[in-house]
Amino acid sequence: MNMTPKNGQGGEPLVARDATYYRAPDALRARIRSTIAAETRRQSRPKLWTWAGMAAGMAAASVISWNVALMQARSGGDDLLEREVASAHVRSLMADGHLNDVISTDQHTVKPWFQGRLDFAPVVNDLAPSGYPLTGGRLDYINGRPVAALTYRSRLHVMNLFEWPAANPGETKPELVTRHGYALVRWKHGGLEYWLVSDASGADLLKFAQVFAQ
Amino acid sequence: MNQGGRFESTVMPHLDAAYNLARWLTRNDHDAEDVVQEAFMRALRYFDAMKGSEARPWLLRIVRNTCFTWLEKNRPADVVPLDDSEEGTAQAAAAADFNTPEVILLQSANRKLVNQALEELPAGYREVIVMREIEDMSYKEIAAVAGIPMGTVMSRLARGRELLKISIENRVRRAS
Numbered sequence: 001m002n003m004t005p006k007n008g009q010g011g012e013p014l015v016a017r018d019a020t021y022y023r024a025p026d027a028l029r030a031r032i033r034s035t036i037a038a039e040t041r042r043q044s045r046p047k048l049w050t051w052a053g054m055a056a057g058m059a060a061a062s063v064i065s066w067n068v069a070l071m072q073a074r075s076g077g078d079d080l081l082e083r084e085v086a087s088a089h090v091r092s093l094m095a096d097g098h099l100n101d102v103i104s105t106d107q108h109t110v111k112p113w114f115q116g117r118l119d120f121a122p123v124v125n126d127l128a129p130s131g132y133p134l135t136g137g138r139l140d141y142i143n144g145r146p147v148a149a150l151t152y153r154s155r156l157h158v159m160n161l162f163e164w165p166a167a168n169p170g171e172t173k174p175e176l177v178t179r180h181g182y183a184l185v186r187w188k189h190g191g192l193e194y195w196l197v198s199d200a201s202g203a204d205l206l207k208f209a210q211v212f213a214q
Numbered sequence: 215m216n217q218g219g220r221f222e223s224t225v226m227p228h229l230d231a232a233y234n235l236a237r238w239l240t241r242n243d244h245d246a247e248d249v250v251q252e253a254f255m256r257a258l259r260y261f262d263a264m265k266g267s268e269a270r271p272w273l274l275r276i277v278r279n280t281c282f283t284w285l286e287k288n289r290p291a292d293v294v295p296l297d298d299s300e301e302g303t304a305q306a307a308a309a310a311d312f313n314t315p316e317v318i319l320l321q322s323a324n325r326k327l328v329n330q331a332l333e334e335l336p337a338g339y340r341e342v343i344v345m346r347e348i349e350d351m352s353y354k355e356i357a358a359v360a361g362i363p364m365g366t367v368m369s370r371l372a373r374g375r376e377l378l379k380i381s382i383e384n385r386v387r388r389a390s
Contacts, residue, residue, distance in 0.1 A: 019332050032250075033222075
């Protein structure tokens with residue numbers, strides 16, 4: 001340590017020699033990079049729901065984003081979509097009144113509600129007999145377009161089922177992924193793309209998907 | 215260059231500085247990582263507002279504020295208000311740096327001991343010492359990051375060093 005007296009500016013450090021300089025762990029660096037990449041991709045999309053979501057709860061959103069970043073980065077499009085779907089689910093639960101625009105356990109009330117609000121007709125099934133009662137529906141905005149969001153319950157868990165017209169024809173079987181503690185199941189059927197998300201178990205969601213598609 | 219690329223080239227180089235400050239303020243790795251991640255998210259969000267300012271103080275201000283918000287929420291006891299009654303006395307800052315026998319004593323202090331002493335300093339003193347002495351920042355930069363006048367930076371440095379010196383001396387004495 002150089003002991004030159006200090007004259008107000010540019011003096012010699014007193015503790016620098018002995019105190020630790022903590023360098024950022026590589027894992028943190030990688031996590032931040034992947035989050036930035038995801039964020040900048042997201043920001044290049046229509047900003048409508050992005051900013052609405054941020055306003056809805058920056059704190060919660062950042063918690064989620066970090067957890068998202070912890071997950072292994074998958075290929076761009078799917079990764080982004082999973083993230084959007086999970087975020088939409090979380091947002092729907094954030095405050096009273098976000099979950100449903102139409103509150104009904106009757107599919108014949110919920111389905112017509114979407115008429116004139118969407119450019120497609122969502123499939124609305126009541127799965128109460130299988131243990132998944134319909135609780136309502138609302139409009140949401142995912143993948144750059146307005147989508148139908150149906151809400152169901154599985155015991156105490158809320159399930160969001162998003163539907164929109166599939167970009168490509170074809171059918172796909174229900175496929176399960178998890179995202180920061182939420183289970184997501186996606187499938188394609190009859191020209192619609194379905195995304196189911198909940199904090200219920202993945203097995204539960206797969207069962208729902210199976211029953212719904214019947 | 216797109217936004218991600220500009221962020222990478224201007225802000226990412228200061229990740230170590232961000233982590234070092236957060237680590238010293240939160241005093242553990244896990245919390246520091248959380249805070250830095252959150253701060254970078256905010257930095258990205260407000261990146262457009264950085265225009266023209268220097269990246270390091272701009273980023274560290276966000277990190278510092280994120281740290282204090284986090285501390286206030288999770289460890290309110292860590293955020294004690296400081297008595298800056300003698301602020302503005304640049305002389306005090308200079309005085310604490312003179313080459314005294316006590317300071318020389320510090321040369322024998324080991325890293326662990328210095329780390330402990332610095333960790334136990336009140337956060338308001340700790341942050342200016344970390345920025346000045348570990349991060350080698352100018353008074354002006356520190357003032358901008360901490361959001362306090364330069365005079366307060368100097369007086370806090372002076373007092374912080376004084377407290378640190380006493381703490382280290384006591385530790386050395388106890389150890390010997």
